[in-house]
Amino acid sequence: MRLLLLCFLCFFISIRMSLPSPTELELLLQVKASLDPENRYLTSWTPGSDPCSTRSFEGVACNEEGRVANITLQGKGLSGRIPAALGGLKSLTGLYLHFNALNGEIPKEIANLSQLSDLYLNVNNLTGKIPPQIGNMANLQVLQLCYNKLSGSIPTQLGSLKKLGVLALQYNRLTGAIPASLGDLEMLTRLDLSFNTLFGSVPEKLANAPILKVLDIRNNTLSGNVPPALKRLNAGFQYENNLGLCGSGFSNLRDCADSSKVFTDRPEPFKPNGLYKKDIPESANLHPSCSKTPCSSPSNKSQIGVIFGIIGVVVAFSVIGLFTFVWYRRRKQKIGSAFDVSDGRLSTDQVKEVYRRSASPLISLEYSNGWDPLDKGRNGNGFSQEVLESFMFNLEEVERATQCFSEVNLLGKGNFSAIYKGFLRDGSVVVIKCIAKTSCKSDEAEFLDGLKILTSLKHENLVRLRGFCCSKGRGECLLIYDFVPNGNLFQYLDVQQGSGIVLEWSTRISIINGIARGIGYLHGSKGNKPALVHQNISAENVLIDRKYNPLLSNSGLHKLLADDIVFSTLKASAAMGYLAPEYTTTGRFNEKSDVYAFGMIVLQILSGKREVTQFTRQAAEASRYEDFIDTNLEGKFSDSEAAKLGEIALLCTHESPNHRPSMENVMQELSGLIGSS
Numbered sequence: 001m002r003l004l005l006l007c008f009l010c011f012f013i014s015i016r017m018s019l020p021s022p023t024e025l026e027l028l029l030q031v032k033a034s035l036d037p038e039n040r041y042l043t044s045w046t047p048g049s050d051p052c053s054t055r056s057f058e059g060v061a062c063n064e065e066g067r068v069a070n071i072t073l074q075g076k077g078l079s080g081r082i083p084a085a086l087g088g089l090k091s092l093t094g095l096y097l098h099f100n101a102l103n104g105e106i107p108k109e110i111a112n113l114s115q116l117s118d119l120y121l122n123v124n125n126l127t128g129k130i131p132p133q134i135g136n137m138a139n140l141q142v143l144q145l146c147y148n149k150l151s152g153s154i155p156t157q158l159g160s161l162k163k164l165g166v167l168a169l170q171y172n173r174l175t176g177a178i179p180a181s182l183g184d185l186e187m188l189t190r191l192d193l194s195f196n197t198l199f200g201s202v203p204e205k206l207a208n209a210p211i212l213k214v215l216d217i218r219n220n221t222l223s224g225n226v227p228p229a230l231k232r233l234n235a236g237f238q239y240e241n242n243l244g245l246c247g248s249g250f251s252n253l254r255d256c257a258d259s260s261k262v263f264t265d266r267p268e269p270f271k272p273n274g275l276y277k278k279d280i281p282e283s284a285n286l287h288p289s290c291s292k293t294p295c296s297s298p299s300n301k302s303q304i305g306v307i308f309g310i311i312g313v314v315v316a317f318s319v320i321g322l323f324t325f326v327w328y329r330r331r332k333q334k335i336g337s338a339f340d341v342s343d344g345r346l347s348t349d350q351v352k353e354v355y356r357r358s359a360s361p362l363i364s365l366e367y368s369n370g371w372d373p374l375d376k377g378r379n380g381n382g383f384s385q386e387v388l389e390s391f392m393f394n395l396e397e398v399e400r401a402t403q404c405f406s407e408v409n410l411l412g413k414g415n416f417s418a419i420y421k422g423f424l425r426d427g428s429v430v431v432i433k434c435i436a437k438t439s440c441k442s443d444e445a446e447f448l449d450g451l452k453i454l455t456s457l458k459h460e461n462l463v464r465l466r467g468f469c470c471s472k473g474r475g476e477c478l479l480i481y482d483f484v485p486n487g488n489l490f491q492y493l494d495v496q497q498g499s500g501i502v503l504e505w506s507t508r509i510s511i512i513n514g515i516a517r518g519i520g521y522l523h524g525s526k527g528n529k530p531a532l533v534h535q536n537i538s539a540e541n542v543l544i545d546r547k548y549n550p551l552l553s554n555s556g557l558h559k560l561l562a563d564d565i566v567f568s569t570l571k572a573s574a575a576m577g578y579l580a581p582e583y584t585t586t587g588r589f590n591e592k593s594d595v596y597a598f599g600m601i602v603l604q605i606l607s608g609k610r611e612v613t614q615f616t617r618q619a620a621e622a623s624r625y626e627d628f629i630d631t632n633l634e635g636k637f638s639d640s641e642a643a644k645l646g647e648i649a650l651l652c653t654h655e656s657p658n659h660r661p662s663m664e665n666v667m668q669e670l671s672g673l674i675g676s677s
């Protein structure tokens with residue numbers, strides 16, 4: 001009898017064991033209580049229901065065995081703590097808690113998640129140290145802890161993460177040395193340690209990581225010789241704002257030999273070196289420049305705030321511009337338009353409405369995860385299957401990148417599109433342009449041709465298209481571009497003295513040159529890339545990258561948009577004076593109208609002003625530099641270069657298109673000028 005009871009008990013226990021949901025349910029409820037103590041956001045997580053059966057728990061996905069595999073709660077407004085109980089969800093492969101306001105420490109129990117491949121805790125308010133136990137998580141591929149308030153040093157144990165591909169620790173308060181063990185990471189492609197207070201030297205061994213592509217150590221207090229082997233990363237290696245670093249063959253770095261005078265007080269913890277040898281113990285340089293300038297990379301949130309703020313203002317400005325014009329257009333022409341100025345994004349109801357009303361063939365496409373313009377049957381018109389496939393994004397990926405298109409990531413809204421910032425799994429930052437499908441070309445073939453053209457564009461002076469995706473549910477087509485960090489050219493115009501960045505003369509010349517090359521590239525045809533007129537060259541559509549190179553944005557976009565929408569964007573650029581005069585009479589665009597807009601931009605760059613007046617033009621014609629060249633330059637420019645550029649600008653903006661040079665001519669003229677300077 002006893003035996004029977006025991007067996008029964010065993011049986012019962014084994015059932016309990018093989019039925020995961022009860023225990024995992026309990027764990028999930030503990031997780032909820034900790035992440036969302038006030039039960040504001042995870043209301044669907046209720047006792048008595050099965051988290052797996054019906055996908056009833058928001059953000060919880062289970063595998064075939066009925067175990068919790070992914071928890072996806074980014075950008076949900078969670079303000080609690082990360083519970084140790086999470087460590088019990090043994091089958092978890094993905095934990096996405098980024099873009100919340102979680103505080104407290106990262107529990108070491110998280111390291112019990114031996115199946116976990118993706119750990120996203122970035123952009124929260126987490127404090128304390130990085131648990132060294134994380135080094136035991138053998139399956140970890142992506143570790144995103146950036147934009148928190150983590151302190152302490154980087155655990156050397158992270159060097160054991162054999163599968164780790166991305167380690168993002170930027171914008172924390174990490175101190176100490178960079179562990180040399182990170183050089184053991186054979187799968188590491190991206191290592192971002194920027195904006196911390198790390199000190200010591202860059203370990204030689206780091207260069208051993210065989211497939212490392214990006215190493216960012218900016219804004220730390222690192223010192224010593226930069227390992228020469230890191231040169232192979234080229235632009236992927238960023239090291240600015242580390243006062244103590246030296247090395248030869250890296251631009252902007254002093255040669256180590258002549259650094260003794262300035263930096264003798266900075267010992268070299270890892271490389272005893274004649275020059276730096278001093279009797280200072282390693283720990284003595286804990287506070288070199290940190291205590292003086294508290295290395296207060298301002299709170300991460302305010303950082304983001306500033307970036308978003310700037311972009312927001314710019315976008316707002318362009319939206320206002322657009323507004324004014326559309327208003328103008330309506331007043332002038334009294335055309336009832338098919339697009340709503342107030343908001344290009346459609347609510348779900350509106351989308352449904354559109355579905356009912358519109359018989360657009362585009363809508364009949366299979367969208368989202370399953371959007372399949374590559375369907376072989378449909379693909380008769382010479383589409384390169386592989387190329388397009390390489391540009392396809394999964395909607396889930398985009399949602400993850402933008403925390404489900406959260407307002408927090410919204411950079412701006414236009415009358416037909418919304419623009420979000422996002423973080424991809426590989427750690428790179430992107431901008432996602434969401435275009436309401438009603439604003440897209442309604443002819444499916446034309447639209448796909450447009451996409452094809454967009455994917456064929458590749459030039460160092462064009463913003464790079466990473467991919468696209470269409471969401472049936474959202475009624476939108478999404479274009480994913482590289483994020484360009486320094487805003488657009490427009491915000492470098494009308495700079496008030498003392499506020500804002502005044503571009504140096506040489507920077508202005510290289511920007512002008514870069515824009516010319518970008519347009520020149522568009523105008524030419526090469527391989528499968530057809531000749532293309534940009535149609536909307538403007539200071540807003542010239543983005544400025546980290547190194548102040550100009551990148552043209554929205555190239556080829558008109559190939560995707562409905563005519564009416566294209567028209568509205570043109571009106572906006574007319575407001576700024578970029579529209580060539582002949583457009584008014586012919587209504588057509590050609591290369592020479594891009595040249596005209598380019599000439600306007602050159603005048604803007606030279607004068608530093610948003611508005612190019614007749615006075616500016618006359619001053620340029622008469623070579624009266626004092627009235628023509630930006631006074632913010634305080635005379636620091638070359639007369640001969642100013643004369644040449646002024647001449648080019650005036651020619652490009654000639655009333656008659658036939659008198660304007662081709663972009664190729666312009667580039668030739670410019671290259672002469674750059675060679676001589």
Ligand SMILES: *[C@@H]1O[C@H](CO)[C@@H](O)[C@H](O)[C@H]1NC(C)=O
Binds near residue numbers: 093094
């Ligand atoms: C968990 O997320 C990963 C990565 O996005 C995905 O490949 C996998 O299918 C997801 N698992 C489940 C059960 O949803």
Ligand SMILES: *[C@@H]1O[C@H](CO)[C@@H](O)[C@H](O)[C@H]1NC(C)=O
Binds near residue numbers: 100301
């Ligand atoms: C982070 O914490 C600080 C103070 O601890 C608080 O002022 C700030 O609002 C928090 N940020 C977020 C996004 O919750």
Ligand SMILES: *[C@@H]1O[C@H](CO)[C@@H](O)[C@H](O)[C@H]1NC(C)=O
Binds near residue numbers: 133
């Ligand atoms: C979970 O992690 C803690 C601390 O790392 C450890 O003590 C504990 O044994 C682990 N639990 C399980 C069930 O593996």
Ligand SMILES: *[C@@H]1O[C@H](CO)[C@@H](O)[C@H](O)[C@H]1NC(C)=O
Binds near residue numbers: 241297
């Ligand atoms: C990075 O370093 C530079 C130069 O020291 C400084 O001007 C800048 O403010 C720093 N940025 C942050 C976010 O700390």
